[in-house]
Amino acid sequence: MNKIATRSTLIILFVTATASMIMNACKKTDGDQLQRTSPLSFTIPKGFPPPFYQFTNNPLTQERFDLGKKLFYDGRLSKDGNFPCASCHQQSAAFATFDHDLSHGFNNQFTTRNAPGLFNMAWHKELHWDGGINHIEVQPLAPITAANEMAEDINSVISKLQADPKYRRMFKLAYGDETINSQRMLLSITQFVSLMVSGDSKYDKMKAGKATFNVYEESGYKLFQAKCASCHQEPLFTDFTYRNNGLKMNAFLKDFGRMRITNQKEDSLKFKVPSLRNIFQTFPYAHDGRFNSINQVLDHYSTGIQDSPSLDPLLKNKIPLNATEKFYLVQFLATLTDSTFINDKRFAEQQ
Amino acid sequence: MRYPLHNNSCMVFIAWYCLLLSCQKDASADKPEQGAANLQVHLKAIVDGQPLIFGKIYKNAFGEDFSVKTFKFYLHGIELINSQTNNTYRVDKSNHFLINTADSSASYIQLSIPSSVYDRITFILGVDSISNVSGAQTGTLDPAKGMFWTWSTGYIMAKLEGNSPVAATPDHVIEYHIGGFKGTENVLRKISLTFPSLQKVDLKPGSQSMININANINTWFNHTHPIRISQNPVSMNPGNLATRIADNYSNMFTVVEIVNE
Numbered sequence: 001m002n003k004i005a006t007r008s009t010l011i012i013l014f015v016t017a018t019a020s021m022i023m024n025a026c027k028k029t030d031g032d033q034l035q036r037t038s039p040l041s042f043t044i045p046k047g048f049p050p051p052f053y054q055f056t057n058n059p060l061t062q063e064r065f066d067l068g069k070k071l072f073y074d075g076r077l078s079k080d081g082n083f084p085c086a087s088c089h090q091q092s093a094a095f096a097t098f099d100h101d102l103s104h105g106f107n108n109q110f111t112t113r114n115a116p117g118l119f120n121m122a123w124h125k126e127l128h129w130d131g132g133i134n135h136i137e138v139q140p141l142a143p144i145t146a147a148n149e150m151a152e153d154i155n156s157v158i159s160k161l162q163a164d165p166k167y168r169r170m171f172k173l174a175y176g177d178e179t180i181n182s183q184r185m186l187l188s189i190t191q192f193v194s195l196m197v198s199g200d201s202k203y204d205k206m207k208a209g210k211a212t213f214n215v216y217e218e219s220g221y222k223l224f225q226a227k228c229a230s231c232h233q234e235p236l237f238t239d240f241t242y243r244n245n246g247l248k249m250n251a252f253l254k255d256f257g258r259m260r261i262t263n264q265k266e267d268s269l270k271f272k273v274p275s276l277r278n279i280f281q282t283f284p285y286a287h288d289g290r291f292n293s294i295n296q297v298l299d300h301y302s303t304g305i306q307d308s309p310s311l312d313p314l315l316k317n318k319i320p321l322n323a324t325e326k327f328y329l330v331q332f333l334a335t336l337t338d339s340t341f342i343n344d345k346r347f348a349e350q351q
Numbered sequence: 352m353r354y355p356l357h358n359n360s361c362m363v364f365i366a367w368y369c370l371l372l373s374c375q376k377d378a379s380a381d382k383p384e385q386g387a388a389n390l391q392v393h394l395k396a397i398v399d400g401q402p403l404i405f406g407k408i409y410k411n412a413f414g415e416d417f418s419v420k421t422f423k424f425y426l427h428g429i430e431l432i433n434s435q436t437n438n439t440y441r442v443d444k445s446n447h448f449l450i451n452t453a454d455s456s457a458s459y460i461q462l463s464i465p466s467s468v469y470d471r472i473t474f475i476l477g478v479d480s481i482s483n484v485s486g487a488q489t490g491t492l493d494p495a496k497g498m499f500w501t502w503s504t505g506y507i508m509a510k511l512e513g514n515s516p517v518a519a520t521p522d523h524v525i526e527y528h529i530g531g532f533k534g535t536e537n538v539l540r541k542i543s544l545t546f547p548s549l550q551k552v553d554l555k556p557g558s559q560s561m562i563n564i565n566a567n568i569n570t571w572f573n574h575t576h577p578i579r580i581s582q583n584p585v586s587m588n589p590g591n592l593a594t595r596i597a598d599n600y601s602n603m604f605t606v607v608e609i610v611n612e
Contacts (some may be wrong), residue, residue: 057486132503134446137486141494154495182495186487261503263536263590 007336022136037061037174040191042122045199046208053194054138058187058197063174063223068192070170071185074351078150079106085143085189088115094278094338095119095196100291106151108135112253114289116274117282118340119198123236129271129287131242132261137190141182154182161185187219196347198277199235200239202335213335220332227319228329230311231273235335242270243312246305250288257287268310277336294333298326388466388554390431391561393459394604396422396452405453412573413582417515417525419568423451423498424509425491426542428475429452429460431552433468440464447478449498450459452566466554470546472562476601477508477539482534503588505530509540511571518584525580527571529596531589538589538597542604552608561610567603574599574604 006296038214040060044051058064072089075081088103097103113129115231133142133278143149161167161180168178171197175184205211211214224232233239242258249255249269252341258267272288285291290299302321305311321329341347359574396403408418420423429442442462451457469540483505498507511527518525531538544564546552572578576595586592 134484135506138494138499138501138504141499145501181489182493183487184487191488263588281378328593 005269023230036176037063040065040195042195042199043122043141045197045204045235047204048120048238049123049271051194052125052326053122054189055194058137058190060191061174062135064188065191065195067189068188068228069173069347069350070167071189072192076164077152077157079152079156082106082326083150085140088143089118091342091344092281093117093340094198094281095347098281099283101284104150106132109148111146111148112255113287114284117278118193119196119277119338120236120275121196123228123240125240126272130154130258130261133271136322137186137193140186140189154347158185161264192347196234196341198338200340201277201338204235204338206335213332216331216336218329220330221335222327223321223325224332227321230314232276237276238273240272242267242272243314244269245271245301246307246315246318247286247288247290247300248306250290254329255288260346266310269308270310276333278338278342279333280337281342294330295326298329304327336342355601361554362382386466386556387463388465388549388556389559390462390552390554391559392429392462392472393561393563394450394452394569395563395565397501397565403452403568411569411580412580413577413581415515415517415572417513419511419513421510421512421564422453422568423449424476425449425498426474426476426564427479427504428473428541429462430473431464431469432471432473434470438467439468440467440469444479445482445483447491449496454490464554466558468554469552470550471544471604472539472546475539476542476597477530478506478532479539480537482506485530500528500543500588504553505532505589507609509597511568515580515584517581519581520584523584527586527596527601528588529586529593531593533589535568536594538593540601541599542601544604544606547608552609553611559612561608561612562606563608563610565605565607567605570603571596571600574602 012243038061040062042051042055042060066330069210071077072085074088077084078087083105088100092098092100097115103113103115105111116129121136122125124136127136127139128142133139139155144152145154161171167180171180172178175190188309202206202211202213202217207212231239231241231243254303256268258270258272259265261267274285279285279294283286283292283294284296285297291297301315301319303318305315305318307316345350371599396419398409401415403419403422405420407420408416425447427447428444429446429448431440442464448460449457450460478492488494492506494501498510499505500507505531506530509527509529511525513525513526514523515603516523520526529538543603546562552558552562572580575598578592578596583592586596
């Protein structure tokens with residue numbers, strides 16, 4: 001392990017350890033329990049900033065992570081049993097939905113948005129395309145309760161879990177007693193999702209001096225830095241802001257994006273800048289999945305941008321790109337695929 | 352400045368002293384063992400001066416019929432004050448209470464406080480902003496209590512649901528879910544209540560007193576701002592309508608009686 005990563009890991013371990021000590025001091029039983037569990041560490045890839053979510057009140061343990069994984073893959077979190085988190089967040093698609101524009105939910109319904117990939121979530125200050133969720137721990141409640149997603153009631157989920165002896169055992173292993181409540185459920189899912197860190201793509205290897213870009217990738221990288229990187233900031237390939245990138249509003253969905261959360265007119269049609277990591281796996285693209293290919297996205301930026309009062313100032317003149325430049329950009333974007341992450345058994349469904 | 356060093360040391364000393372004081376206060380708030388007494392704060396929903404009957408049809412100030420199915424609200428930051436001596440007892444601000452007047456076990460707050468004489472009560476109606484941004488909570492703040500917006504994070508601080516024939520909604524439902532904790536959308540309201548003339552909470556060690564408070568639902572529709580059901584049968588997110596309704600309902604409480612046992 002290199003120096004910076006080691007140091008970052010140490011910092012997180014320190015924070016976690018301090019938090020555990022505080023918890024030990026305040027809540028003796030939980031502290032005793034933590035000592036019986038197996039601590040997990042959170043490794044920050046080289047060059048990444050410290051994550052926003054620090055696990056301060058949620059000390060990482062194998063038992064809580066394992067519980068979170070079981071919950072993530074469990075259809076019982078949905079009303080009819082058919083829609084686990086994993087139904088829209090598939091590992092082979094970097095935890096987006098493979099080849100689906102809008103996600104599917106309960107009773108043959110479409111949602112209004114394209115499920116984003118799940119990786120590097122601990123760096124997000126807010127969640128969702130519109131940033132409506134202000135804390136990663138409460139995010140799962142949104143899909144669980146949305147009528148067109150998992151369509152379930154929180155109390156009903158908790159009752160189903162309580163009725164299963166295996167869950168009672170797992171909650172006891174993770175938290176010291178068989179109490180099953182929404183907080184414990186959410187903290188565990190948060191551990192599972194937050195540990196999905198993607199930072200081992202060819203791009204990362206190139207940055208670490210362990211791989212070299214070919215001439216196309218190198219040209220694409222230079223173009224990317226000149227034309228895309230102000231919003232898709234390295235190394236996370238998003239600056240986590242909300243922007244109107246000139247997509248014409250779908251007249252049926254009538255999705256105004258961030259304005260729904262802030263009630264501010266200037267936020268109309270703004271959506272969170274998505275990360276470009278694993279972009280080859282997460283098609284289709286845009287908040288409503290309207291683009292089937294990266295080329296369509298590039299065409300949008302070079303010629304398709306629609307003007308409107310809240311259009312991002314950086315896009316007023318579009319982003320002119322010729323065919324060769326688009327080709328180079330696509331070659332570069334392919335280096336953001338992290339096969340290690342997509343094939344990481346820690347995140348795969350237990351058979 | 353002539354004695355900057357002296358002033359600085361003074362400031363540091365004062366800061367430390369304040370810190371010390373605040374620590375002591377917290378400690379005493381947690382364990383009022385010396386001369387502790389019991390205080391119950393009872394909250395009763397009323398309409399037109401009479402106890403609320405769920406499902407019964409009432410008229411608001413605009414002659415609009417309505418009935419109530421659900422009536423709940425959060426409060427925290429309770430303070431008992433003696434306005435003569437300024438002696439104040441503060442309940443730990445992180446303690447949130449969810450009042451549901453339909454459930455007799457959830458319509459009063461049981462407190463253990465230092466025995467003394469108090470003549471005022473204040474509290475904050477709603478859930479403090481920190482709890483709105485702190486992730487998964489449990490106890491009274493468990494999202495499973497149904498007082499939480501899952502799609503745009505935040506607590507529903509007060510909820511009034513029912514029906515009205517003038518509501519142009521499916522099944523003529525009325526739903527006022529009032530929340531918002533940021534900037535101009537903040538619906539947290541400080542409620543400061545005096546006691547009926549000559550009545551005081553007079554607690555001796557080990558004794559018990561009750562403060563009976565009425566919560567008048569009529570105010571939701573008409574106090575500071577007129578809210579007509581026909582125009583606004585539903586409030587489901589933070590914003591101008593929610594803050595106006597919060598302005599209104601911040602006037603709903605009256606202390607009707609103190610009982611010292």
